Amino acid sequence: MNGKLAPFLILSAAILWGTTGTAQTFAPESAHPVAIGAARLAVGGVFLMILVFLTGGLSLKNWPLRATFLAALSMALFQPLFFTAVTITGVAIGTVVAIGSAPVLSGFLEWLFLKRRPSRIWWSSTFLSILGCLMLFLNKDSVVVDPIGVFMALGAGLSFAVYAIVSRDLVGKFPSLSIVAVVFTLSAVFLAPFLLVFEMAWIADVRGWSIVLYLGVMTTGVAYFLFGKGLTYVSSSTAVTLALAEPLTAAIFGVFLLGENLNATSWIGMFLLMLGIGLLIGASRGNETKGTGSSARLSFKG
Structure with a gap:
């Protein structure tokens, strides 16, 4: 694959993630968001495993168990942390803190563990994107800043940053399809208890299983x-910043599918988000080729 297409693959993933909130609005009212998240990972894991076996099977020889466990745990933690943050402190604050903190935390982790300093273009792009995200969401009449909710959202942002940086190490050594299949299957196992805690009768409804199927296959497996x-x-820091296209997609879907209204501040925020992402795509296509950073990888043997 041409390395110049890589930013657009990540953007495509972010666009699919951005449809998650809209899709969940069509789920039965009795469906708890955390239960939907757990079911989503379960379906996604099964779907990916089927794809792996259809394309030649899975070889576990010399498989990095420690790194896989860390990636799976990070993704499993992200689900309840994010949904709890949104429940406690609201969609606006929860989304901005979780999604906005992830790029900064990812850049910090790369700097700390990989000794790779983020470029000026990355800082500029990330600043514009996060500012755009803030303007897009923080214009609601009722904004409640709850310390526990903010802490949960920061935990979600850190979880996604850790997942990205560990996955960046794994995909350099094993096929990406095998990596995501194993990671999400293990994540689904970690979240399986939530399927027993919450009422799951809603999944037998046509809307229930169709939404879970879409979320599992498209927004988890494919994305x-x-x-x-x-x-x-x-x-990983570039990828996480590009993933800020997720709230942009969610806002656009909200306007055109759910009839939501955006004020001038939100539209300016959308423009800044697109500008930041555009800058990063330009820099990525010009500077990043296959193998970038291959000499500076985390070591997760075992």
Whole structure:
């Protein structure tokens, strides 16, 4: 695959993630968001495993168990942390803190563990994107800043950043499809208890299983496969910043499918988000080729 297409693979993943909120609005009212998240991972894991076996099977020889466990745990933690944050402190604050903190935390982790300093273009792009995200969401009449909710959202952002940086290491050594299949299957096992805690009768409804099927196959299986494929060619910090296209997509879907109204501040925020992402795509296509950062990888043997 041409490395110049990598940013667009990650953007495609982010666009699919951005449809998650809209899709969940069509789920039965009795469906708890955390239960939907757990079911989503279960379906996604099964779907990816089927694809792996259809394309030649899975070889576990010399498989990095420690790194896989860390990636799976990070993704499993992201689900309840994010949904709890949104429940406690609201969609606006929860989304901005979780999604906005992930790129910064990812850049910090790369700097700390990989000794790779983020470029000026990355800082500029990330600043514009996060500012755009803030303007897009923080214009609601009722904004409640709850310390516990903010802490949960930061935990969600850190979980996604860790997943990205560990996955960046894994996809350089194993096929991206095999990586996401194993990681999400294990994540689904971690979240399986939630399927017993929450009432799950809603999944027998046509709307229930169709929404879970869409979320599992498209926003989990396909999206994270594209994200993993893109990670082969770009750094984790760049990938996480590009993933800020998710709230942009969610806002656009909200306007055109759910009839939501955006004020001038939100439209300016959308423009800044697109500008930041555009800058990063230009820099990525010009500077990042296959193998970038291959000499500076985390070591997760075992």
